[in-house]
Amino acid sequence: MDNQHLVPAAVLAAKNGVRFPNESEEYRIARDALLAEEIELRRHIERVAVQRRALPPGGEVTKDYRFEGSDGPISFSELFADKETLIVYSYMFGPERERPCPMCTSLLSAWDGEVPDIQQRAALAVVALSPIGRLLAFKKERGWHHLPLYSDTTGDYSRDYHAIGRGGGDDAAFNVFTRRDGSIRHFWSQEMGEVTADPGEDPRGAPDLMPLWTVIDSTPEGRPADWYPKLSY
Template identity: 80%
Template sequence: MTAAEPLKPAIELARSNGVRFPNESEEYRQARDALLAEEIELRRHIERVAEQRRALPPGGKVKKHYMFDGPNGQASFEDLFDDKETLVVYSYMFGPERERPCPMCTSLLSSWDGEVPDIRQRVAFAVVARSPLERLLAFKKERGWHNLPLFSDPTGEFSRDYHAWPADGSDDAAFNVFTRRDGTIRHFWGGEMSQATADPGQDPRGAPDLMPLWTILDSTPEGRAPDWYPRLNY
């Protein structure tokens, strides 16, 4: 889809869909076509937002020399890029003060573990937490993760600067993207949707939602439910 291409009205596309399910009523089909039109509009809006994100002006330079502990020893922030020009960093809520990691973060990372080889075809990817590396690797083994690249932020400086370690000392998750162009590393984009931007009756979350769990539950009659969250064990 390009800006020059005229788009057909969403409801027109929905009505030309032609899908029918056994024994559905005409009332169901009319409501489903109306919903499908909204889903088409949502897809278009997601693409517009992604285009706007890609068009952001250059972000702030990364001037500090952040160092991490990784499975192969110490690694600089630039090392995390490997041979890629873009780096995605997820800050995991598993600080040294926690007895166990955040169940929500863990659920998300479990769903990403199998995607890491695919992600790394396009960009570099790293998961950073403030707990010591041995602790992170022990939980990786417990959880059965195979591909997630875990790094410890021993000083917490990176976590502090990029909003994963608030000033009140609590632990928080963060999702940040960085670029390396002509030898210069810059922050490209970071998630900023939090409690301050949440709508009434909803948990703070980004859009599109990064968690496949919620994407699946949002397609069901039960929905995601404000009183249910994933657990580390069942």
């Protein structure tokens, strides 16, 4: 994005012209100032996306990772199907857990309906350390229709791509891979976490993959420090 040719965000905000019933002048001034910041945020998100797409080739995937899906054993390369890009989400639902991570579950529930759309552009795999039967049973319980679930039967993939924490338990991870000219490479991973979190902030990534927080961020209460999604209500 060429910032030199962009209209200043404040100018665009002033052209907005939106008004709501009985709003005060004080509100409109503050809202237009916020709108200018939202425009700048949109532009920054796009600049980061351009920088991400321009990354040099990542590390080559040389191991023959094996998984178990609903239709039986499957290799890592087969997860691509007919696509050149593969998105892998590592789900915190290992055998040591009585129930899956509620936060991961909330995220995946939001994604479930988007899977057919995502699969027009890229392959998608949701990988966990539990046996496939356990994963499919929870898929049915949760009412998911589209999420492709796979068991990392050996744990090799999860260890190599940071889905197992320092203490040995499972951890969430989001990785993207490419297949070009017969070579599979790692493209990008969400690397923000505890060590990159700002004081008083939840160790989330940016942009946030959870639609839940995008919606709650639009409310006056914002993200609650003492609230966590549940598996049932």
